[in-house]
Amino acid sequence: MTTVFKRISLMTILLFCFASSVIAAGADKPANLTYEEHIRPIFRAHCFDCHGATEEMKGGLDLRLVRFLIKGGESGEAIIPGKPAESNLINRLESGEMPPGEARVPQAEIEILKRWIATGAKTSRPEPETIGPGLGITPEERAYWAFQPIKRPEVSAEFKKNPTVRTPFDALLLKAMPDGLAFSPDAEKLTLIKRVYFDLLGLPPNPEELQRVMANGSDDWYESLLDELLKSQHYGERWARHWLDIAGYADSEGYTVKDDVRPWSWKYRDYVIKSLNDGKPFDQFIIEQLAGDELVGKREGDLTARQIELLTATGFLRMAADGTGSGSNTPAARNQVITDTMKIVGSSLLGLSVACAQCHDHRYDPIPQADYFALRAIFEPTFDWQKWQTPQQRRVSLYTAADRAKAAAVEEEVKKVVTVKNEKRVKYMAEALEIELKKYEQPLRDQLKGAYQTPVKKRTAEQVALLKKNPSVNISTGVLYQYLPKAAEELKNFDKQIAEIRKKKPVEEFLRVAVEPANHVPVTKLFHRGDYRQPKQVIKPAALSVVSPEGQRHELALNDGKLPTTGRRLGYARWLTSGKHPLVARVLVNRIWMHHFGRAIVGTPGEFGKLGSNPTHRELLDWLADEFVQQGWDLKKLHRTIMLSTAYRQAGAHDPSKESIDAENHYYWRKPIVRIEAETLRDRMLSVSGVLDRKLYGAPVAIKEDDFGQVVVSGEQLRRSLYIQARRSQPVGMLQTFDAPVMETNCERRSNSTVATQSLMLMNGSFILSQSAKLADRINREAPELKPEELAALPAISVSEKPVWSFGYGEVDQKTLKINKFTALPHWTGSGWQGGPKLPDAKLGWVTLHANGGHPARKYAGIKRWTAPATGMLSITGKLQHGTKNGNGVRGLIQSSRTGLAGKWIAYNGVAETKVMKLAVEQGDQIDFISDCNGDVGFDSFTWSVQLTLEREKGPAFKWDSKTGFHGPEPVQKQSLPAQASYAFELALCRKPTPDELKLVVGFMGNQLAYLQQHPEQMPKGVTHAQQTITNLCQALMSSNEFLYVD
């Protein structure tokens, strides 16, 4: 139950707990109501917009102080202490007169107001003598937990001694647990290995890696594994994806319907990956993203690698949707870019919905509207809506001096060719003109020529009229081919030549950056109601007031003289990363924790304000935040600290006694399972099937719409999902279905849906189908055979995995009518089997077999051999047909390996019914359909189709047809099916199947084979039954919960 209704009456609401129990809430009545603690929040939410925050109070009523309330406004006193029924305020609220519009103050809050008035309208302290404009921030508002300095909690020695405590925060978690709870034992080694692989790399361990770690028996195997994975380049890819979510990464501009491609966004993506791989301290990482350009220093000649890195980092500020370069360069669109950018900064680093204070003071958190604009002022020099730069104008070219010189040289070369081309063109045009003019008599001919050759602007009226009257004289390059086709072709070749030369030019790459124009110090004004058309007072750049102690707000210089830029962003970034900011470190560690545990300490990672959740473990949050800062903002160290903990290493064990205390595992007494994210799911499939392209970095992988309008990766591009082009308007179907975000602004936390469309995609989607087939191929190539005793322990597959039909030749003993030996025919023509490429074959003569029949040789008969895949009673019907009076016809024989000759027919210019009733067969028996020449090989083309029905003791009858079952060469299955099945588990699920599972799978494979053998028409081309059976098993494994969730 997650649909949320705004509750109206506290008396009647039903609150749902996470275990879906429902209880009715009783009213809670705090005893001592005071204005500051209980009343002001109600006014802030509903009334201050008109009666407090603005300079002009509506109706002269100011609700900011109790004495103002008593004094009242134009309509008289608002309250009369002790007399709620006579208080105007209550009457207005209850009658619905106030607030204006549809919004209503909830009845419960009105009740609180009434009780407060009834108890004398008390304040918690004397009210100030004077009060400045605006709402200010009260001590109660400042007292909110998230605005308090980060305080490292003491960890008591008693808990430290507990043997299950590996890190100080284990102790904190343990301390918070109610009686009866304790950590679960460590997870099994294999579980842990998988857990850390997916967590750090987003990829499964491959069999060799797994084997190596499993074989490492040393005490510190786990620590070494963490260290190894933290050094992997894939670590950066995995954790970049998390940061790109919150940064709102997209490869398109959004905002307009066109949703133009954002060509150089990926440079920022690569910057993030690289920074994480390099272990860049996170404070540095933040500073670079907010103000890299301010650190670049003077540019002398080519950009240095460091300068490029710093500039690329500012791509963070350029992630918001921006339609100003794609047809919507309006003031509204520009201001939207600023709003969205600030929202990204706010939610990623501050964990506050600062955007709520854009139009008015924040209704729940102490963020005055002026604070919002002070923040905006920090970014104004870069984002000045009145001196706007479109995305194209903000690009920085990566051309070096050498590149430029090379490009100029190339253009020089082009110029030469162009000159030659132009000369030729002029010449050919003149020739063409002469040809055309021949159509005209003198003197018109010369007049026309004169008119044509006069430059357009200098033509006389008569000349213009003349040319208009004879339009065919207006020869242009475009029609040259009509006169001189060869010349036109020659000119075209020049263009090709030019294009070829230009290919030598170095490719010009760009960065998508946020920079400030030199000496640009714009003035920021507060917008009334957030409307840019209503600018009010000037606002200076500063950080949020509430995060600093009263009177110590962090203000920023308008212009830092030491820098070519204003220095505002740099100053702000340094304040954020000073270690003194109460929010930044908390917000970051909360998010890291969320990615490790699948749940956050503050459940609303982008909102630490009043509208968000409170931390479940505040001490844990503070300990982590402090540790992070103390350890030099080292993200890899933080991972290590978290992952070395007992809390992280626990099993996801089921434990009824603990569940009875905390079924939802709020206290971390076990490790919850986590569904892998969309990208990880796709990457895991690619990795398992062995086709993943592990290349790092680079331009995004193109996408396209398939025949059904679904967006898919274009072509065979098998790179990690992180590299797939992220168009806002064209989300890739598979990723979106599994909750990958489609960037509107950014994504603070992914949802986790479980829906039938996901199941359908895993049942029928083209991606999983192709990956299953590839995995089956890999298994066929690599699977090791099972040990004989393992094979012996398995039940036999009910149906033989070998092909039912095989095609060969042999000599018929004319006495017994048996064949001496069955030898497979060696040559496949694409539609039939024969002795060699040419007929008659030197050795095998005319022997051929095709779907409908064939031709025997003098010496050899053709044989279609059917091998019984199961035991039962076989019936055969069929027609042997010979269609000419010439020759002497053909003979058909049916021989059973168990019971001998079952039938004999001769067809000569006619039809023989080849019917055999009730032939007992056992699995593995061979029934040969032998066609020989009946003594004379001339004119022996025949058709012979047979239909076989096998009645089994149990289960439905099986049916075969010689025509649909006819096939060409089949790849050899190297290993037994159980061996392949077992390896499928190892690759897909990183473990061997249990004996029970293997038995289950053996049964499955038998059924599959039986079905496929009956339905050859369903078989994809060039695939054996065994292969298809393994493919289907692979699909089941890749769509199983064990594949989708990590313990």
Place this chain on the structure above:
Amino acid sequence: MMHFSRRQFLADNAMGIGTVALAWLLKQDNLLARPKSVQVKPPSFDLTPKTSQFVPQAKAMISLFQHGGPAHMDLTDPKPELTKYSGTDFKDEVQYSFVKNASKKLLGSPWKFQKHGECGTELSELLPGLGEIVDDVCLIRSMHTGANGHEVSIRYFHGGIPGVVGRPNLGSWLVYGLGTESQDLPAYMVLTDPGGLPVDGVTNWSNGFMPSLFQGTVLRPKEPRILNLDAPAHLRGSLQAQNLELLQELNRKHFEQHPHESDLEARISSYELAARMQTSAREALDLAQETKATQDLYGLNNPKTREYGTRCLISRRLVERGVRFVQLFHNGQPWDNHSSITTGLPAICGRTDQPSAALVKDLKQRGMLESTLVHWGGEIGRLPVTQSHGDAKKAGRDHNGQGFSIWLAGGGIKGGMAYGKTDEFGHRAVENVVTPNDFQATIMRLFGLDYKQLLYHHNGQEQIITNGRPAKVVSAILESPSEKLS
């Protein structure tokens, strides 16, 4: 050590504004031993049916969206003054979209209007079908978006804010709030035109910031009708069933080791649902089950109306099977009659009028109209002045977001009424103006929801469909408007 008290329980589960305030108060009172809300897991969502806040009138909605802006003064909003002054200059200000062909010349409707039904609402001869159902219809003649652009107004109607993308559509909100009665079919279905996508493409059924669960599922006009619904050729017959049996057996074994993880169980059932969907979706689309009379009613016997009629009929069958929200779209925007309106408008009317009316008639005769809300309308209307192309035959009308008509029927809507007015020339809505936000608020009310209270938490903000823009429930068009919130 802590134990859960009822008070904590209440606080722990606080959701929504009222209770946040409560929790805050409790906290300040030092009554809370633990934090106000323990939203630790990422929210998970489902489509199980949910109880609305108050008695719903409508259980399902079929929206016949008419992209392009139907010319109300030629269809639903007779303007004798416009006819009278046709050819003279319009005195008022006009906002044009296509300035190049802008003209001030008034263009009287070339079509005749007459009264229909017991209610006597005047309608154009282009809409005889609508004339037959007019006693069940509430015609709103005073719609207003204030913007002339197509996308701006389309997004306003679907997502609540003019021109803004990335928001969930009305259908998303309804299925988010109410779930669905059908556990075998998607809750929110979209029927697209065989000719292609409508203007603004897939944004028309976007789930925006909600999970993809709340996205419209496209029922394509040709096979495959639903993406990934059908097994590929090599898995037909009982093969896929065998695959699923193995999969579910593996899943069950896995679940036995994780009996406390309800997500795993949910996924097991989602496979079962998917398998059921494969059969039920096909069945829902099998129009051979309908009588000839029904097929004829929808115009399936006529090449002109067959295509739209088929989709109207399918939408009835979907609603019959419990689908919550169905929306039909045209290819491009056939009502965008900038030029040659005298041929373009009759053509699109001819394709859609009979099927649209048939839908209402059919729902009524089956007793489904009471609980099924039918909506017909575009995102804007057209101007009373001509859009000139030199030749009178080529004349058309430019966009008009200032005033236009839509109609609603069933699902608690008062039939046989016309609501609101445009000015005497049909340019601006002047009486009982209705905005797309009012439209959304009213529809949600019919479904038993208060639009202000159906919240979705996104990026730390409480989102509602109207995004806090002014809106009202248009109670005058409701059969029983009096219902109050508790």
